[in-house]
Amino acid sequence: MKALLLRDKGQWRDMKVEEIERPLPGADEILVNVKAAGLNPVDYKTGQNGSPAWHYPHILGLDAAGEVVEMGSDVTGFEKGDRVVFLADMMKKGAFAEFAVAKAHTVSKLPDSVSFNDAAALxxxxxxxxxxxxxxxxxxxxxxxxxxxxxGGVGGFAIQLAKYAGLTVITTASEENHEHVKQLGADLAIDYNKEDFVQKTKEFTNDLGVNYVLDTVGRENATQSLEALAYNGQIAFIAGQPEMNDSISFTHPVSFHHVALGSVFQSGNHEEEATLKVIGDHLVELLEKGEINSLVEQVISLEEVPKGLEQLETRKVKGKIVAEI
Known part of the structure; x- marks a missing residue:
């Protein structure tokens, strides 16, 4: 099969499409003919650092949508030709290839009305x-x-989902993206380059602060965000935990939540892995009904993935980039 091969850690910019042996599904896995694969910052980050679990050449790519072509001996509920979307295991060869394997109990089926490109953004x-x-x-x-x-990707979907759930949404974004995030549902957009997001958040909430924060930026930003939380507020963080010890206060109690979606495959917890299907099923339903959009801004070829990842590295990409395989 054709695949975009990472020859060694740190060489993701030099990846090229080459031939490699097609993978075989394990007993609890399905083999998918990948039609589209989404790009994410985690791709170039892991491509740079590598993993002891990888055998080179490695294949990056965690967002996958395509058609089932083979099922493992223990798999039920799937047929050849089923249209599916799934999160690949980052410890195994991924989705920047013609074929990829997935644990069957983590996979969501796609209706014909949802395109592979849109699904691969999820x-x-x-x-x-x-x-x-x-x-x-x-x-x-x-x-x-x-x-x-x-x-960004996580932030853009979070705005839509929070608005769908009936929340008042404040977001940070550069000024040129304010119209975009407001179209997604943001009630207030703060230019993080020019404005103090804590001050602006406090002003917007009559000095009470927000009930929740979702931080996707990093440790320093997460720590600063604690000042924007209301009494008994909660923060979920993805890119680095806030300075917890110094921020825990009797007079301003807050709760901390670590989000690390992809590590579920290393947990050995079948029930937690299966939540990926539950989440995927609901998101596909919301996409089909038009309650959310896929945020796809660019569609590229498999050969163009390294350039796409370089774009992501600038941290100035709006929405999602998807590669057609």
Whole structure:
């Protein structure tokens, strides 16, 4: 099969499409003919650092949508030709290839009305946003949330999902993306380059602060975000935990939630792995009904993936980039 091969760690910019042996599904896996694969920052980050679990050449790519071509001996509920979407295991060869394997109990089926390109935008970004909002923060209607980096993948899906759930949404984004994030549902957009997001959040909430924060930026930003939280507020963080010890206060109690979606495959917890299917099923339903959009801004070829990842590395990409395989 054709695949975009990472020859060694740190060489993701030099990846080229080459021939490699097609994978075989294990007993609890399905083999998928990948039609589209989404790009994510985690791809170039892991491509740079590598993993002891990898055998080179490795194949990156975690967002996958395509058609089932083979089932493992223990798999039920799938047939050849089923249209599916799934999150690949980052410890195994991934989705930047003609074929990829997935654990069957983590896979969601696609209706004909949802394109492979739109579906491939979901797994890393939308599943992460969904897990953060509904499994970690347990968001409630009529509450308020500050979502950082609203023009990005996780942030863009989080805005849509929070608005769908009936929340007041504040987000940070560069000024040129304010119209975009407001179209997604943000009630207030704060230019993080020019404005103090804590001050602006406090002003917007009559000095009370928000009930929830979703931080996708990093440790320093997460720590600063604690000042924007209301009494008994909650923060979910993805890119680095806030300074917890110094921020824990009797007079301003807050709750902390670590979001690490992809590590579920290393947990050995079948039930937690199966939540990926539950999340995927609901997101596909929302996509089909038009309750959310896929955020796909660019569609590229498999050969163009390294350039696409370089774009992501600038941290200035709006929405999602998807590669057609």
């Amino acid at each position: 797994p890393v970004a939308a599943y992460t946003a969904y897990q953060a909002l509904f499994y970690k923060l347990h968001i409630q209607k009529n509450k308020s949330i500050l979502i950082h980096a609203g023009a």
